[in-house]
Amino acid sequence: MEKLWPVELSPRTKYLRTFWAELARVHSHLLWLGLLADAFGFESMFLQFWRIRERVLDLLEMTAGHRVIPSVNIVGGVRRDITPEQKKVIIETLDIIRKESDSLVKVITNDYTVKARTVGVGVLTKEQAFALGCVGPVLRASGVSEDVRLTKYGAYGDLNYEPIVETAGDCYARTLVRARELFQSIDLQLEVLNKMPEGEIAVKVKGNPPANEAVMRMEAPRGELIYYAKGNGTRNLERMKIRTPTFANLPSLLVMLPGCQLADVPVIVLAIDPCICCMER
Amino acid sequence: MLPTILKNLFTGYATRLYPVQVREPFDKARGHISFSEDKCVMCGICAQRCPSVAITVEKKLNKLTFYPFRCIVCEVCVHACPSDAIELIFKWRPSSYDKPEEVYKSTRLEHLRVSTEEAKNKEKEKSE
Numbered sequence: 268m269e270k271l272w273p274v275e276l277s278p279r280t281k282y283l284r285t286f287w288a289e290l291a292r293v294h295s296h297l298l299w300l301g302l303l304a305d306a307f308g309f310e311s312m313f314l315q316f317w318r319i320r321e322r323v324l325d326l327l328e329m330t331a332g333h334r335v336i337p338s339v340n341i342v343g344g345v346r347r348d349i350t351p352e353q354k355k356v357i358i359e360t361l362d363i364i365r366k367e368s369d370s371l372v373k374v375i376t377n378d379y380t381v382k383a384r385t386v387g388v389g390v391l392t393k394e395q396a397f398a399l400g401c402v403g404p405v406l407r408a409s410g411v412s413e414d415v416r417l418t419k420y421g422a423y424g425d426l427n428y429e430p431i432v433e434t435a436g437d438c439y440a441r442t443l444v445r446a447r448e449l450f451q452s453i454d455l456q457l458e459v460l461n462k463m464p465e466g467e468i469a470v471k472v473k474g475n476p477p478a479n480e481a482v483m484r485m486e487a488p489r490g491e492l493i494y495y496a497k498g499n500g501t502r503n504l505e506r507m508k509i510r511t512p513t514f515a516n517l518p519s520l521l522v523m524l525p526g527c528q529l530a531d532v533p534v535i536v537l538a539i540d541p542c543i544c545c546m547e548r
Numbered sequence: 549m550l551p552t553i554l555k556n557l558f559t560g561y562a563t564r565l566y567p568v569q570v571r572e573p574f575d576k577a578r579g580h581i582s583f584s585e586d587k588c589v590m591c592g593i594c595a596q597r598c599p600s601v602a603i604t605v606e607k608k609l610n611k612l613t614f615y616p617f618r619c620i621v622c623e624v625c626v627h628a629c630p631s632d633a634i635e636l637i638f639k640w641r642p643s644s645y646d647k648p649e650e651v652y653k654s655t656r657l658e659h660l661r662v663s664t665e666e667a668k669n670k671e672k673e674k675s676e
Contacts, residue, residue, distance in 0.1 A: 314562075315552070315556075318562050321562075325574075328573075328574050328577050329574045329575075329576070329577075332574075332576050332577055332578035332621075332623075333578055333621070338578075338620075338621075338622045338623065341627075346623065346627075347576065370551060370552050371552065374549045374552060378549065
């Protein structure tokens with residue numbers, strides 16, 4: 268929305284938004300790893316992952332007020348700030364999350380049963396993934412190094428960020444990508460917290476959205492998310508379009524599903540991390 | 549996997565025995581919103597801004613209806629209210645079996661109406 272005016276955001280706003288985005292990524296990947304375990308019947312692992320996820324939700328609640336959707340963004344900035352006391356608690360909790368997920372991720376990446384259910388299942392080659400327009404971890408698991416965070420929006424320009432890429436293109440590779448991104452995301456959060464500059468958290472934006480259009484791409488936990496907004500000078504926007512990552516990843520099922528075993532269907536469908544309710548927009 | 553299993557055998561419960569044991573909410577956790585009837589002027593801006601249609605305002609009847617179970621506590625109305633009549637309370641709303649509506653009327657608007665009527669009556673008396 269800020270691109271419509273355009274408004275220059277304060278550096279602290281960018282860092283805070285990046286922090287919440289990465290926190291949401293940790294929560295989303297932990298959720299997905301739990302659901303993957305559930306998809307092939309590893310019920311106890313599912314609960315183990317969700318137990319760690321509870322810590323992330325507590326962090327979100329402490330900093331933003333809500334457990335899943337932070338609702339902190341306003342046009343021109345954010346509503347909440349992170350105090351030094353909160354920062355201390357966040358760093359301690361992130362450390363615990365890292366230790367706890369480390370022991371669980373070892374299980375999910377080395378266990379014989381997990382490998383039997385995911386290795387070689389739902390293979391998507393590099394060319395296929397690119398041609399079908401896949402995004403996010405699905406694309407990176409097939410060996411394409413593509414991530415919107417490389418465009419350096421938000422505070423990503425100041426952070427050490429390298430996309431995580433696997434080449435096998437099966438469900439196991441997608442699990443590895445997400446598991447490694449989990450730890451990378453925790454590192455990014457610590458970096459954000461350490462580098463966060465002082466300053467205003469919101470800039471005042473005056474007037475209605477001008478007659479202008481803007482496109483914003485960002486890397487959501489599931490992949491590339493595109494926002495398009497068009498204003499016409501009045502209070503209401505003329506057009507608003509959101510392209511969610513699930514919509515881009517769904518065609519890949521046409522390649523992955525034919526010929527697979529029936530028992531593998533839940534694992535393959537889950538591997539693209541579908542969110543049907545946010546797909547239809 | 550063995551350390552994880554052993555750890556789980558000897559650690560306590562991961563859950564709490566709600567409602568006997570209630571976790572204290574965080575300082576700035578968004579609990580619910582509350583309206584103050586002595587500040588509201590029934591302008592209806594909150595009802596216009598609310599993304600989940602949780603507030604309806606009928607100015608003629610001096611009636612504001614709030615549907616707490618539609619509210620997502622996004623804080624938009626709190627910031628939009630020109631007379632600071634909506635407040636965010638950092639405590640969770642207690643659970644309930646039904647979905648009650650809350651109806652408010654503005655005492656400030658009543659005072660305003662009464663005073664304007666009085667002023668009109670005085671003007672009439674003067675002109676007579």
